[in-house]
Each structure stands twice: as structure tokens, then as C-alpha cells.
Amino acid sequence: MADSLPSLAFLGAGSMGGAILRGVVASGIPVDGGIVATNRTAEKAATLEGIDGVTAIALEDNPGGNTDAAASARIVLVGVKPAMVPNLLREIAPALREDAIVVSLAAGVTLATFAAGLGDGVRVIRSMPNTPSTVGKGVTGLAAGGAATAEDLALVRQLFELVGAVVEVPEEKIDALSTISGSGPAYVFLLIEELTKAAIGKGFDEADARLMAEQTFIGATALLAASGENPTELRRQVTSPKGTTERAVAVLQDANLDEVFAAATDAALKRAQEMAAGE
Numbered sequence: 001m002a003d004s005l006p007s008l009a010f011l012g013a014g015s016m017g018g019a020i021l022r023g024v025v026a027s028g029i030p031v032d033g034g035i036v037a038t039n040r041t042a043e044k045a046a047t048l049e050g051i052d053g054v055t056a057i058a059l060e061d062n063p064g065g066n067t068d069a070a071a072s073a074r075i076v077l078v079g080v081k082p083a084m085v086p087n088l089l090r091e092i093a094p095a096l097r098e099d100a101i102v103v104s105l106a107a108g109v110t111l112a113t114f115a116a117g118l119g120d121g122v123r124v125i126r127s128m129p130n131t132p133s134t135v136g137k138g139v140t141g142l143a144a145g146g147a148a149t150a151e152d153l154a155l156v157r158q159l160f161e162l163v164g165a166v167v168e169v170p171e172e173k174i175d176a177l178s179t180i181s182g183s184g185p186a187y188v189f190l191l192i193e194e195l196t197k198a199a200i201g202k203g204f205d206e207a208d209a210r211l212m213a214e215q216t217f218i219g220a221t222a223l224l225a226a227s228g229e230n231p232t233e234l235r236r237q238v239t240s241p242k243g244t245t246e247r248a249v250a251v252l253q254d255a256n257l258d259e260v261f262a263a264a265t266d267a268a269l270k271r272a273q274e275m276a277a278g279e
């Protein structure tokens with residue numbers, strides 16, 4: 001692993017781009033040439049101005065800011081809304097360095113769209129981070145375009161590993177990955193909601209119900225991470241023969257959770273395909 005990162009530009013440093021930027025800064029890894037970040041408003045740019053080593057540009061004050069930022073960086077992260085990507089690519093294409101690596105943070109925007117806007121020879125890597133990246137516990141899928149080298153991918157992988165784990169996939173698997181790790185936090189939050197309701201139904205007040213449900217999930221995942229065991233083995237350890245947990249788990253298994261999760265992720269994948277087709 002390299003002991004520093006090359007110069008970075010975040011075009012549209014919103015919640016996800018901002019999280020990755022903060023992860024880089026928090027890691028303490030040196031960034032050769034510094035970090036430039038753009039936002040539409042001076043108000044949003046101001047939230048980044050105090051961060052050491054970051055130059056924040058407000059596009060309302062500097063309309064050419066995206067081009068300036070792109071020209072300054074080896075790794076250019078595109079974090080604007082998906083609908084804005086094609087225009088942005090046309091804007092920055094003439095300014096990109098010859099050795100630039102362009103990283104997409106835009107959900108649903110294909111490598112083909114990037115190639116159309118930048119040219120086939122530009123090195124592009126498509127990423128699919130998830131929201132726990134904002135607390136350094138993310139999962140990011142990476143898919144490399146045809147012009148990107150193994151070294152380019154390794155460099156971008158190092159960048160995203162500063163905010164969590166990384167899975168490298170071919171582009172055709174990015175949408176499927178998004179149904180697991182991208183949407184997955186919502187499934188976990190839904191389970192916590194339902195367990196909280198069950199606690200309230202048993203007579204606990206909302207504060208105690210939330211504490212029990214939320215801290216149980218937080219603690220269980222921390223135990224999973226610390227133990228090195230797989231979840232099946234940890235479940236067995238909690239499930240005493242002929243005990244209370246065994247009865248509860250039997251009810252959950254009888255509800256065909258395997259089929260429910262397969263159907264849910266299939267539905268998400270179908271919607272991703274519809275969105276890619278413009279529906």
C-alpha cells in the first residue's frame with residue numbers, strides 16, 4: 001500500500017463525497033498536491049473550509065470551479081447528482097490531466113456514459129459506496145472501466161478503504177451489489193424498527209424499547225467483528241437447545257426469511273434495471 005495519495009478533487013462534495021473527503025483527512029495519510037472540493041453554494045463550501053489541507057470552491061462564486069478542480073488533480077471524484085453528470089463530464093473533459101483517474105460516485109450512471117462524456121481513453125472507475133461510509137464503516141463496490149489499469153484500481157481501492165471495506169466487481173454486478181450493501185442499511189434499520197415495536201408491545205416505554213433494540217444490533221455486530229466467527233456459529237452460541245431463543249428463531253425461520261430477503265433484493269435489482277433504462 002502506498003504511504004500517500006495523489007492530489008484529489010471532489011466535484012460535488014455532498015454527503016458521500018464529503019464523507020470520503022473527511023475519511024481521507026481523518027486517516028492522516030498525506031495527499032500529495034492537496035484536496036480541492038466544489039459545492040454549488042458558498043454555504044456548503046464553508047462547511048469544508050476549516051478542514052486542514054482542503055481548498056473549498058463555491059461554484060456560485062467561481063462558475064469555472066469544477067474545471068479548475070479537475071485540472072488540479074490526479075484522482076477526480078464525481079459526486080454531483082446523476083442527472084447532472086453528462087454536462088459535468090463535457091465541461092471537465094478538456095481540462096483533465098493525461099494521467100487522471102475519474103471516479104464516479106453517481107448511482108446508476110454507467111461507465112459507458114462516462115466514456116461518452118470523456119472519451120474512451122480516459123481511466124474511469126465506478127464506485128457504489130453506502131451510507132455507513134460516513135462513519136468509516138462502509139462497503140464500497142468498485143468496477144473499473146476498460147482504460148483503467150490494475151494500479152489505478154489499487155489506488156482507488158486504497159482511497160475507499162479509508163472509509164470501510166471494498167469489493168471489486170465487474171460493472172454488470174454493481175446493481176446487484178447495491179441491493180445488498182447499498183440498500184442494506186435500510187433493511188437493518190427496518191429490523192430495528194420492528195424489534196422496537198415488539199418491545200413496546202410488551203410494555204416497555206419507547207426510550208427503553210429503542211435502547212434495547214438498537215444497542216442489541218450494535219452489540220451483535222461488534223461481537224461479530226471482534227470474534228472472527230461466522231454469524232451462523234454465533235447464532236448457535238446464543239441458541240440453547242430447547243430454550244427461549246430456539247423457539248423465537250424457529251418462528252423466524254418458519255416465516256421463510258430466506259425467500260423474503262431474496263425477493264426484496266430481486267425487487268431492488270429490477271428497479272435498478274428500470275432506472276438504467278430510463279423508466
